[in-house]
Amino acid sequence: MQSPFPFSAIVGQDEMKHALLLAAIEPALGGVLVFGDRGTGKSTAVRALANLLPKIETRKGCSYNCVPAHPSSECTICNSSPKPAKVKVTAPIVDLPLGATEDSVCGALDLEKALLKGERSFAPGLLAKAHRGFLYIDEVNLLEDHLVDLLLDVAASGTNVVEREGLSVRHPAKFIMVGSGNPEEGELRPQLLDRFGLSVDVSSPKDVKTRVEVVKRREAYEASTGSFCADWAAMDQKLQRRVLAARKLIPDMETPDSVFAFCAELCLRLGIDGLRGELTLIRAARAHAAFEKRSTVTLKDAVSVAPMALCHRLRRDPLDEAGSTARVSRALGEVSQMTVGNA
Structure with missing residues (x-):
């Protein structure tokens, strides 16, 4: 799997980067909304941000990103005996695609187990996978209304509740929500707009020097990802230490x-x-x-x-x-x- 583009190597877009860092320092902010042209580094910055955060501790094979000391009651992995080993993983970044169904987002009956084994089991969705990480919604202004309502409920409560098909499931779903979109393609519903803590507008660089630097860095990254990331590792680590120190100051x-x-x-x-x-x-x-x-x-x-x-x-x-x-x-x-x- 290719390493994400280093956060420190992103050229310009200072307001967007600052907003993402603030959301990472204080998750209670409610996430970030980024509006702007395509190809301005929105998704690149979100994926790069995960590497600046401390790894989360969970158990091997856990689908809910449970805190080992406080596992979800629905997690068969963390509630099994003997329990799997604890592992540290990168904070998850989960994409919510435009064509996502409600079942794929909040979870549903595991049809495979139901048909093959006759077991009524819950298959966790994208909200479970995003717990303790990021939920990234590209083209958020084109999201269907029923998914907007679902996200509003979960964002407010920090808990995903599924009650249908004979299932009654409740599990933690706390994540930093990051949305991006092009304002020319439609407006965002006011209810969801208000849920985002911070909002920034981004645009393509207007000067030749900056545009050339963006292209050169992207070319270098594509040509030799490992070498490019190694060159920027020290800068990212310095920024990571600053974010972690800021998190400790907040309380x-x-x-x-x-x-x-x-x-x-x-x-x-x-x-x-x-x-x-x-x-x-x-x-x-x-x-x-x-x-x-x-x-x-x-x-x-x-x-x-x-x-x-x-x-x-x-x-x-x-x-x-x-x-x-x-x-x-x-x-x-x-x-x-x-x-x-x-x-």
Whole structure:
């Protein structure tokens, strides 16, 4: 199996890479939505990110990626006696294809065992395989409505529930959801759009030098994958250590009341519905501060992540022709001035 393209070797697309790193540092963010042209490195970055995360511990042959100390009640492997050996594996990255059926996503009756052995057994689906890893949805804006509803339920609860065909199954399904798509091919349902913690837009490089470097690195990777990955291994390992250190800082991160007030005022100024905007903005600011090796969140942290945390949550304003990024930037300026004036 070919090694994924090194994360550190991806040219440009800094906002997308930063958003993915923040989601890896703080899984509670709710994942990342990436909109942009084809061929801009979206899927490459997601697959490369898995190598920056610590390997997860499970048992050999486990289909649910169970935590050995707390196995799913449905897992025959982890609940067998004697138990298989513990193994460490790379955090899974599971693709959810456009043509996926509900059975393939959430799991269904194992027909082979039912027909050959007369046993009623559950065959886990993509959600079980994505547990403790990533669920990558390409062309997420073209996803069928019934799958969108299913994902909303599982993303909110962290548990996949299957009750049909005489089965009643419940197993953990906690994953970082990453979606990508081309906005020209259709809009994303607001309910699912709001579930993504961060959203970024990507585009093809506009200058010759950057485009040449992208092509040269891809050519080098295809020509000699092992050698290319080895050349970038030190950079990836350095980034991995930084992500792991940031993860350890998150639980003890201090967030001053002034930051909470700033985030609330900003969301009010932008007319964002609900409180998910504030929650995501605070969590993203914490992850950003931790990535910068600090234990206290500042207003600058909140400002730096505000566009990716809030742009996709804005309601359309027919009287305001400015884009979402411009509206957030304008509100940031207004709230910052007010904060300084009240200081």
